[in-house]
Amino acid sequence: MTMNPMHVSQQASAILVTVTPWLVVSIVFRVAQRYARSVSQSLERPPSLTRLGRATMVAAIVTVAIALVESSPVWLLPAAGVGFVGLSTLALRALGEIDRLSKPAREVTASVRSASLAVRRAGQYLPWTWRFAVYGVGLAGVVAFAARVATPGADRRLLVPLTLAFAAVVFLWLYEVWIQQLVTGPATPEGQPPGTCQRFIRGVFAMEAALVAGCLTAAHLLLDLDWNASGAYGAVVSLAAGVLGVAGCALALSSDLTQRRYQQLKT
Amino acid sequence: MTIRIDLEDGRPLEEQIVTAVRNGLARGDIARGQELPSVRQLAGDLGVHWNTVARAYRRLADEGLLNVRRGRSVVVREPARSTARVSRTALRSRLTDVLAEAVLGGLSRKDVTETFQEALAGFDERR
Numbered sequence: 001m002t003m004n005p006m007h008v009s010q011q012a013s014a015i016l017v018t019v020t021p022w023l024v025v026s027i028v029f030r031v032a033q034r035y036a037r038s039v040s041q042s043l044e045r046p047p048s049l050t051r052l053g054r055a056t057m058v059a060a061i062v063t064v065a066i067a068l069v070e071s072s073p074v075w076l077l078p079a080a081g082v083g084f085v086g087l088s089t090l091a092l093r094a095l096g097e098i099d100r101l102s103k104p105a106r107e108v109t110a111s112v113r114s115a116s117l118a119v120r121r122a123g124q125y126l127p128w129t130w131r132f133a134v135y136g137v138g139l140a141g142v143v144a145f146a147a148r149v150a151t152p153g154a155d156r157r158l159l160v161p162l163t164l165a166f167a168a169v170v171f172l173w174l175y176e177v178w179i180q181q182l183v184t185g186p187a188t189p190e191g192q193p194p195g196t197c198q199r200f201i202r203g204v205f206a207m208e209a210a211l212v213a214g215c216l217t218a219a220h221l222l223l224d225l226d227w228n229a230s231g232a233y234g235a236v237v238s239l240a241a242g243v244l245g246v247a248g249c250a251l252a253l254s255s256d257l258t259q260r261r262y263q264q265l266k267t
Numbered sequence: 268m269t270i271r272i273d274l275e276d277g278r279p280l281e282e283q284i285v286t287a288v289r290n291g292l293a294r295g296d297i298a299r300g301q302e303l304p305s306v307r308q309l310a311g312d313l314g315v316h317w318n319t320v321a322r323a324y325r326r327l328a329d330e331g332l333l334n335v336r337r338g339r340s341v342v343v344r345e346p347a348r349s350t351a352r353v354s355r356t357a358l359r360s361r362l363t364d365v366l367a368e369a370v371l372g373g374l375s376r377k378d379v380t381e382t383f384q385e386a387l388a389g390f391d392e393r394r
Contacts, residue, residue: 108314111273111274111275112271112272112273112274113271113272113273113274113313113314114269114270114271114272115269115270115304115309115312115313116268116269116304116312117268117269117270117288117291117297117303117304117309118268118304119302119303119304119305119308119340120304120308184304184305184307184308184311185308185311186311186312186314187311187312261311261312261314262312262313262314263314264314264315265274265280265314265315265316266316
């Protein structure tokens with residue numbers, strides 16, 4: 001059986017899809033663990049994450065076996081999809097457990113609570129020019145992409161480039177919401193040393209910029225790619241963008257795990 | 268300015284927020300025309316339900332101290348002066364209650380006078 005770069009790309013994509021739930025939960029756990037350490041607390045690895053790791057290993061072996069026996073995407077991608085759905089169920093359970101276990105590091109149970117009456121805005125942490133630059137890159141990239149799609153081209157494979165362009169827009173929105181949440185969201189005065197919030201918000205912004213620029217660049221690079229001539233190049237770009245996207249989703253999911261706050265009263 | 272609430276205080280949380288903002292205005296710690304944090308921000312910071320902060324802001328607006336616009340900012344009115352007038356008789360009555368508590372608690376006349384003067388000195392003289 002001869003395998004061309006397109007086959008290799010499909011198989012690598014199938015494996016990436018299979019391991020995505022584990023990858024996402026692992027990143028979320030690392031973020032929560034790092035945050036817990038920053039406030040001098042520990043976060044043990046939840047048993048559900050260990051179970052998810054084992055199940056992912058089995059699913060990845062099955063996916064690789066299917067890929068070796070039958071290289072056609074007709075079998076491979078549905079198999080990866082089934083693995084993804086099954087592992088996602090375990091991943092949701094693991095995320096819930098991480099949320100529960102990391103609460104002591106995030107929640108302050110003081111009866112006396114204080115809050116500043118100063119209004120917080122994103123502009124205090126990030127220059128508006130930086131944010132407009134990302135909006136500009138996003139808008140220009142999407143408009144240019146739409147213009148190129150509207151122009152007839154030879155033998156295009158649109159699924160991956162369209163997904164990446166769409167992902168860039170989603171990430172732009174998702175990370176802006178995250179930045180707003182960090183700026184105006186819960187914050188205890190005794191929570192962190194001065195400057196921590198600004199550094200963290202700038203880190204989130206840097207990730208937003210990387211995701212928007214990375215996804216749009218990959219979408220443009222793959223749009224008119226000749227897969228027969230540059231298949232390996234296309235496979236590498238697709239996979240790199242896929243890993244970047246998974247990391248972006250995982251970090252967005254961890255957004256709620258890195259803010260110190262008073263325990264929320266129900267009424 | 269920082270406001271403080273105590274979950275073990277007998278007063279409702281809404282009342283504590285209203286009192287803290289009122290005190291801040293009276294002492295001049297909150298400036299006229301100053302924008303206050305949104306309901307969401309303050310509720311999140313204090314870890315209380317947003318409805319508690321919304322009701323506190325509404326009460327202060329009804330007293331004529333704040334301008335609250337739905338979906339917009341919360342701003343201290345210029346000049347911030349409560350529409351709830353306090354008569355000397357009412358003030359004397361409330362002070363008598365506090366003084367009785369202080370005397371029964373063992374404070375001397377001198378302690379009471381000094382404490383009262385210190386507390387009064389904290390308020391903005393222009394009001």
